[in-house]
Amino acid sequence: xxxxxxxxKNKIITVVTCDGRIIIGELAGHDxxxxxxxxxxxxxxxxxxxAVEQVPLGLYVIRGDNVAVVGEPKEGDHVWDDTLQTDPxxx
Amino acid sequence: xxxxxxxxxxxGTLHSVDQYLNVKLLNxxxxxxxxxxxxxxxxxxxxxxxxxxxxxxxxxxxxxxxLQDAARKENATTGGGANKK
Numbered sequence: 001x002x003x004x005x006x007x008x009k010n011k012i013i014t015v016v017t018c019d020g021r022i023i024i025g026e027l028a029g030h031d032x033x034x035x036x037x038x039x040x041x042x043x044x045x046x047x048x049x050x051a052v053e054q055v056p057l058g059l060y061v062i063r064g065d066n067v068a069v070v071g072e073p074k075e076g077d078h079v080w081d082d083t084l085q086t087d088p089x090x091x
Numbered sequence: 092x093x094x095x096x097x098x099x100x101x102x103g104t105l106h107s108v109d110q111y112l113n114v115k116l117l118n119x120x121x122x123x124x125x126x127x128x129x130x131x132x133x134x135x136x137x138x139x140x141x142x143x144x145x146x147x148x149x150x151x152x153x154x155x156x157x158l159q160d161a162a163r164k165e166n167a168t169t170g171g172g173a174n175k176k
Contacts, residue, residue, distance in 0.1 A: 005137060014130075014132070014133060016130070018097075018142065020097060034113075034139060064139075065141075067139055068095065068096075068097065068138070068139060068142040069095070069099075069101075069130075069136055069137070069138050069139070069142070070136060070137040070139075071119070071130070071133035071134075071135065071136035071137070072133065072134055072135045072136065073132045073133060073134065074132055074133070074134040091097060
């Protein structure tokens with residue numbers, strides 16, 4: 001299985017779920033159907049009129065059916081833009 | 092370019108694909124970054140096959156003859172097994 005997620009294990013990743021939410025956390029585990037276990041997870045809620053809201057979630061399990069995209073942030077520990085105001089992703 | 096069912100378009104270098112058509116892209120760039128800046132921080136990403144609407148490949152990067160031959164052969168083998176008409 002060439003496209004596994006193992007290279008991102010124990011790294012901070014960004015997960016986009018099928019309902020359009022964005023969750024960031026450390027990938028603690030995964031399986032072949034992309035069920036994910038995230039540590040220190042938090043959800044970033046974007047909105048057109050409010051500042052970004054961060055919701056801490058702690059330890060989270062996401063079922064693979066609901067995963068749309070798993071991404072690795074760019075190198076260089078960049079600053080998460082807390083002032084970003086935009087419409088949320090569509091489901 | 093990969094277009095997802097939620098209208099996001101990602102473009103990047105195709106790193107790998109698996110049997111479910113999950114796609115791993117390197118050096119991604121969000122095409123509609125004005126609309127979806129939330130994803131601009133990503134460098135590499137894994138896209139689940141089930142959320143892909145379609146994948147665009149520029150024709151100059153594809154050997155269309157080879158692709159057509161491969162598709163024909165694939166159709167012959169699976170058609171021979173599954174075709175009940």
